[in-house]
Amino acid sequence: MTVSISPISDALGAEANGVDLTRPLTQAEQDVLQQAVVENLVLVIRNQHLNPEQYLASVRLFGDTMPQHLTEMLMKDHPEIAVLDSRNAGADADGTVYTTGSRDWHTDHTNHAKPPKFTALYAITLPKSGGGDTGFANMRKAFDNLPPSRQAELSALQTINKIEDKAYVSAADKKKFGVLQSHPLIRTHPETGRKAIYIHPGKVAKIEGMSEEDSKGFVDNLMDQIIQPDVTYRHKWRIGDFVIWDNRAVVHLAHRDYDPTEGRVMQRVLVQGEAPR
Numbered sequence: 023m024t025v026s027i028s029p030i031s032d033a034l035g036a037e038a039n040g041v042d043l044t045r046p047l048t049q050a051e052q053d054v055l056q057q058a059v060v061e062n063l064v065l066v067i068r069n070q071h072l073n074p075e076q077y078l079a080s081v082r083l084f085g086d087t088m089p090q091h092l093t094e095m096l097m098k099d100h101p102e103i104a105v106l107d108s109r110n111a112g113a114d115a116d117g118t119v120y121t122t123g124s125r126d127w128h129t130d131h132t133n134h135a136k137p138p139k140f141t142a143l144y145a146i147t148l149p150k151s152g153g154g155d156t157g158f159a160n161m162r163k164a165f166d167n168l169p170p171s172r173q174a175e176l177s178a179l180q181t182i183n184k185i186e187d188k189a190y191v192s193a194a195d196k197k198k199f200g201v202l203q204s205h206p207l208i209r210t211h212p213e214t215g216r217k218a219i220y221i222h223p224g225k226v227a228k229i230e231g232m233s234e235e236d237s238k239g240f241v242d243n244l245m246d247q248i249i250q251p252d253v254t255y256r257h258k259w260r261i262g263d264f265v266i267w268d269n270r271a272v273v274h275l276a277h278r279d280y281d282p283t284e285g286r287v288m289q290r291v292l293v294q295g296e297a298p299r
């Protein structure tokens with residue numbers, strides 16, 4: 023088996039070919055995959071047939087798994103795996119239905135002191151009428167695109183992060199994972215040394231030194247500025263896709279353009295990261 027890596031868009035992302043994750047990989051093959059995700063930020067491995075043990079072993083090629091919130095969605099025998107099933111969508115207090123895993127552009131779990139460096143999704147079931155793509159945006163490129171004065175302005179800022187105040191987050195999870203965390207808005211990747219914009223707007227309680235209201239306007243404006251076609255890639259899922267991305271330099275978005283009752287099931291695993299710097 024020869025592993026080869028080919029780009030999937032101009033913005034970011036690569037596909038690994040010649041990989042069967044049910045078989046042991048050589049050290050050289052593991053190195054190629056590990057390097058591919060850090061360099062390309064999103065790595066797609068199509069057409070896999072993994073049981074939960076094989077899926078977890080595959081994710082562990084990239085690091086140690088970490089606990090997730092959304093406790094009620096965790097797989098019973100494998101709590102490192104969250105089963106994101108669109109048919110289990112809950113409604114918020116105002117009746118708004120929140121399809122699981124669907125938000126605005128964000129990086130994952132910034133309410134942790136050491137947020138996940140990678141997130142992996144494995145496609146189990148897809149809505150039969152289509153839809154449910156995942157968008158990815160290259161925050162390294164987005165940072166590089168900014169004028170130096172704006173880069174300097176953003177580099178001085180810290181975000182204060184909370185767990186979302188939504189009905190789908192249980193009271194127990196809010197208590198367990200609800201400590202405020204301060205992170206740099208611009209973080210430096212510990213492996214590549216490259217700077218990237220690091221943000222989960224839904225978890226930003228405020229920007230340090232700004233009012234909550236000013237922070238919201240600031241973040242909305244920032245997202246409008248940075249999410250541009252040249253930094254984004256839209257992944258059209260196929261069943262059996264194993265996709266892993268680098269949260270330290272990527273934001274993602276689950277498109278809500280499908281019928282949740284048709285069933286869109288993804289298995290999600292997080293890989294432990296380091297404190298952002």
Ligand SMILES: [Fe+2]
Pocket residue numbers: 123128129130274
């Ligand atoms: Fe996410």
